[in-house]
Amino acid sequence: MVEETKEQPRLQHLKQIETAVKERCATDKTYEQEPLPGYENMEFEEANATKYLATFPFPYMNGYLHLGHAYSMSKAEFMTRFQRQTGRRALFPFGFHCTGMPISSAAIRLSREIEGGKTCSN
Secondary structure (H helix, E strand, O other): OOOOOOHHHHHHHHHHHHHHHHHHHHHHOOOOOOOOOOHHHOOHHHHHOOEEEOOOOOOOOOOOOOHHHHHHHHHHHHHHHHHHHOOOEEEOOOOOOOOOHHHHHHHHHHHHHHHOOOOOOO
16 A cells, blocks of 8 residues: 655645646647648748757667756757747647667677676676
């Protein structure tokens, strides 16, 4: 039996807030954008005048996350939110940066360690 602590009611309250915000974003379609009416007939400059797109080079899965990742990502996120507040059609798509080489190198290194009888703790 888990003993109830002072933090559990706070955690439950935060989870309730998170659920309410997620429901509101889904209902209001906060992070969805539609093309402007008549977009296909617009000139290039006119069609792109209100667009804003931020990207972030997500860290590889074989590395350690550190505060620098959060700092860099927060700048892109804050700028995207600011651009949205100024009326631009701003997107900050989530994705993964995966070229395969770091993962491949890690797998080759691990197979060499296994063949040589070494373990990660040696």
